[in-house]
Amino acid sequence: MEYYCSYQDRCYKDVNNKLNSxxxxxxxxxxxxxxxxxxxxINEERFAKSFARGKHNYKNWGxxxxxxxxKFRDISSRLIKTALDEIPEAIYLxxxxxxxxxxxxxxxxxxxxxxxxxxxxxxxxxxxxSSLIYDKLKELDN
Numbered sequence: 001m002e003y004y005c006s007y008q009d010r011c012y013k014d015v016n017n018k019l020n021s022x023x024x025x026x027x028x029x030x031x032x033x034x035x036x037x038x039x040x041x042i043n044e045e046r047f048a049k050s051f052a053r054g055k056h057n058y059k060n061w062g063x064x065x066x067x068x069x070x071k072f073r074d075i076s077s078r079l080i081k082t083a084l085d086e087i088p089e090a091i092y093l094x095x096x097x098x099x100x101x102x103x104x105x106x107x108x109x110x111x112x113x114x115x116x117x118x119x120x121x122x123x124x125x126x127x128x129x130s131s132l133i134y135d136k137l138k139e140l141d142n
Contacts, residue, residue, distance in 0.1 A: 001032055005041035009050045011073045012042055048075050048083035056087050060099050063087070065127020096128055100136045111141065 036042045055061040109115035123133045
């Protein structure tokens with residue numbers, strides 16, 4: 001389990017699910033989890049920060065999507081806020097604009113409600129804020 005945690009940052013929930021798959025008795029599972037936490041193999045803050053950076057930089061996810069995924073992994077709101085602070089606002093906006101423009105160009109529809117809907121839906125799925133999306137839509141639709 002140390003190797004499993006050291007090769008990639010893991011959250012408590014991921015490690016607990018993995019241990020459950022081994023059908024261990026409860027005492028053994030708890031002892032392993034305690035050991036991993038004590039020796040810093042499981043660190044929720046480190047996991048949340050690297051998750052947020054990685055998903056934004058490599059998958060171009062927005063803050064809403066990152067927040068939802070971290071909540072799904074039972075990460076606290078305080079740690080989610082700390083993790084989102086890892087993404088510099090300038091880089092976040094730069095990535096958003098680049099992704100939005102690329103998507104706008106790739107949509108085959110002519111200008112109109114159908115193209116606008118595809119554009120908005122794509123960026124909402126990516127987890128970007130609706131205010132950002134609609135401002136960008138106004139800019140591109142002119």
